[in-house]
Amino acid sequence: MLKGHLDMIVLAALVGGPAHGYGIIQEIKRRSGGAFDLPEGTIYPTLHRLEKAGYLASHWTTAESGRKRRVYKMTRRGERALSDHRALWQRFADAIGGLFGEKARAPARSHS
Amino acid sequence: MLKGHLDMIVLAALVGGPAHGYGIIQEIKRRSGGAFDLPEGTIYPTLHRLEKAGYLASHWTTAESGRKRRVYKMTRRGERALSDHRALWQRFADAIGGLFGEKARAPARSHS
DNA sequence: ATTGATACATAGCGTTACTAGGCATAGCAT
DNA sequence: ATGCTATGCCTAGTAACGCTATGTATCAAT
Secondary structure: OOOOOHHHHHHHHOOOOOEEHHHHHHHHHHHOOOOOOOOHHHHHHHHHHHHHOOOEEEEEEEOOOOOEEEEEEEOHHHHHHHHHHHHHHHHHHHHHHHHOOOOOOOOOOOOO | OOOOOHHHHHHHHOOOOOEEHHHHHHHHHHHOOOOOOOOHHHHHHHHHHHHHOOOEEEEEEEOOOOOEEEEEEEOHHHHHHHHHHHHHHHHHHHHHHHHOOOOOOOOOOOOO
């Protein structure tokens, strides 16, 4: 269950550059070490929603293989949204860490 | 949004010892640094569910104040469930970490 | 007496990821 | 030729699940 974090996950997958839906699924799976293997029924509606919100922009392309693909890339608004969502995640993760014993606090993660 | 993590959160709040519903709410709020301020409509049904699942055991008590309280404590099963859920959380958090930039890969955790 | 904190409980709601289904093309093997 | 698999996109409906709203009750303070 990724409730509430899906947008962030999809946006994060596009940080490296534009990609198409099917490729995003694979990229998320790869970067997450196989933990997140999202079904198409999750990704496509999400991409549409994010584009409608102005976080993504898309255009149709034709791959060398001849297949049609819809390629998405992040907008400035999307980058800001990701940044915000990321901060939110940080607070969330810290809060969970706080619940897991006051003593064994999670070590500070090396940020960018 | 705590979707999927609520059970773990409630169980974690009971690690320090038994507590009653209302107190658990405050304990979670305290330990999370105020991030998780769960409404009663979230906690009580959850406690009932966890007890039904055998993760918690409860009994009625009367506080010095004269108030009736239902005190919950974790069972052996609950401890195991928490442990499992915690491992799940670790994988989840690591996966999110993996999505946040490959370059800045999380360094091997500075040991436990 | 009225407000606020404490304390428990539940029915119904709304958000949101997911299931299940559909359509279509390319490449490979039988 | 004919499946079969992977690629590639899409949507309607479902279901899980935390939360809102509401009710009840006791105690302390104003």
